[in-house]
Amino acid sequence: MRVEYNLAFKGFNATQARYRLAMGGAGSGKSVDVAMNYILKLSDPKYTGANLLVVRQTETSHKDSTFAELVKAINTMGLSAYWTYTTTPLAMTCSITGNNIIFRGFNDERARERVKSVSSSSGKICWIWVEEATELREADVDILDDRLRGKLPDGLYYQITLTFNPVSASHWIKRKYWDYDSADIYKCHTAYLDNRFIDESYSRRMEMRREQDPEGYKVYGLGEWGETGGLILANYQIEDLTLEFERYEKIVYGHDFGFNHADACLEIGFKDDEMYILRELYAHEKDMSEIILILDTMQVDKHKTMWCDSAEPDRIQMLRKAGYNAKPVKKEAGSVKAQIDYLKQHKIHINGGCLNTIKEIQQWKWKKDNTSGLYLDEPIDFQDDAMAALRYAIEEYRRNTKLKTFDRNMLGL
Ligand SMILES: Nc1ncnc2c1ncn2[C@@H]1O[C@H](COP(=O)(O)OP(=O)(O)O)[C@@H](O)[C@H]1O
Ligand SMILES: [Mg+2]
Numbered sequence: 484m485r486v487e488y489n490l491a492f493k494g495f496n497a498t499q500a501r502y503r504l505a506m507g508g509a510g511s512g513k514s515v516d517v518a519m520n521y522i523l524k525l526s527d528p529k530y531t532g533a534n535l536l537v538v539r540q541t542e543t544s545h546k547d548s549t550f551a552e553l554v555k556a557i558n559t560m561g562l563s564a565y566w567t568y569t570t571t572p573l574a575m576t577c578s579i580t581g582n583n584i585i586f587r588g589f590n591d592e593r594a595r596e597r598v599k600s601v602s603s604s605s606g607k608i609c610w611i612w613v614e615e616a617t618e619l620r621e622a623d624v625d626i627l628d629d630r631l632r633g634k635l636p637d638g639l640y641y642q643i644t645l646t647f648n649p650v651s652a653s654h655w656i657k658r659k660y661w662d663y664d665s666a667d668i669y670k671c672h673t674a675y676l677d678n679r680f681i682d683e684s685y686s687r688r689m690e691m692r693r694e695q696d697p698e699g700y701k702v703y704g705l706g707e708w709g710e711t712g713g714l715i716l717a718n719y720q721i722e723d724l725t726l727e728f729e730r731y732e733k734i735v736y737g738h739d740f741g742f743n744h745a746d747a748c749l750e751i752g753f754k755d756d757e758m759y760i761l762r763e764l765y766a767h768e769k770d771m772s773e774i775i776l777i778l779d780t781m782q783v784d785k786h787k788t789m790w791c792d793s794a795e796p797d798r799i800q801m802l803r804k805a806g807y808n809a810k811p812v813k814k815e816a817g818s819v820k821a822q823i824d825y826l827k828q829h830k831i832h833i834n835g836g837c838l839n840t841i842k843e844i845q846q847w848k849w850k851k852d853n854t855s856g857l858y859l860d861e862p863i864d865f866q867d868d869a870m871a872a873l874r875y876a877i878e879e880y881r882r883n884t885k886l887k888t889f890d891r892n893m894l895g896l
Pocket of ligand 1: 487488489507508509510511512513514515516678680681
């Protein structure tokens with residue numbers, strides 16, 4: 484068995500400190516490293532009786548992230564003969580050690596109770612991996628911390644692993660762990676440049692970002708604590724949502740075309756003046772026929788309107804030929820600003836599984852004037868493809884509710 488690590492994680496992989504932090508830019512290798520590291524440990528007879536609890540803000544986001552990463556780690560390390568897993572509920576077991584991996588979220592009170600009462604059929608929960616830890620509240624990480632207590636058999640140890648991007652210098656994780664010196668805290672800092680497995684096109688995208696969005700590059704490129712200012716949308720909530728269309732008043736799709744940029748298509752429900760982003764398609768370097776195949780597999784509803792980027796009528800035509808109810812969105816001067824105004828006034832619920840939409844919304848910012856340091860009235864046009872799809876999806880609503888929006892503005896709401 485040959486395991487290829489990134490050197491930057493050497494000390495991180497070995498430490499038995501109670502708190503182990505991997506902070507870094509996007510694509511710096513954090514998730515892959517932690518997944519491989521835990522699979523190795525959990526498969527090792529030396530650690531029989533140790534179980535891993537994997538935590539994210541929402542339970543639905545595990546399937547395509549942590550769970551997929553752990554399965555990939557098992558396969559690349561040639562251990563698939565020794566691991567079994569189920570997807571409903573998500574769970575994994577190693578046949579060598581009997582060790583289990585359990586997945587949980589912190590979405591609501593019920594989920595919180597499920598974390599408090601979680602236990603393994605064999606052994607103890609010794610290790611907890613909190614992925615995208617900045618999405619959790621401080622009190623929720625304290626709940627996890629409280630779980631790791633009681634005497635352990637010799638050779639086992641308790642540890643919480645936090646993996647995250649340094650999204651904001653005022654984040655509680657910075658105060659509580661990163662800036663705090665203690666033998667119990669091990670800190671590992673990485674950037675995409677530390678990841679020798681990163682592909683060429685990713686490095687090029689990061690270079691582009693350095694020029695177009697220096698603040699974003701600092702956080703997501705270099706992995707340094709960033710600034711909080713200038714975020715466009717804050718009125719969103721990440722949740723586990725139902726995909727039953729009957730529960731919503733209307734369903735529409737928003738589709739922003741792309742090849743080098745992502746092609747992003749969002750499925751959105753509307754109810755009581757609020758939006759529910761249910762599913763996403765998000766793909767790089769796929770041509771339109773490949774995109775259509777993905778939409779087919781997702782079983783996107785061909786009767787619902789799909790609002791598309793009007794700049795590419797050929798692609799709209801292809802979608803229509805394939806049976807989709809694709810229509811162009813009229814673009815006018817000032818429409819981006821007006822769409823953003825509309826989005827700001829309506830609560831946005833995002834399904835935990837829409838990982839790319841969540842990433843984009845968390846970093847969608849206004850441009851900054853370099854001389855005055857003030858934010859401009861124009862978004863940074865970088866990694867905003869799901870946001871474009873979202874803007875298109877609301878167009879019909881926005882145009883029909885202009886009056887209502889106007890009234891609210893007049894009232895100063
Ligand atoms: N040890 C590794 N072996 C092989 N590929 C790796 C390894 N570490 C990272 N990669 C590659 O780099 C990409 C980004 O790594 P990832 O762990 O997802 O970054 P992060 O979690 O820091 O955003 C992965 O999708 C994978 O292709
Ligand atoms: Mg990651």
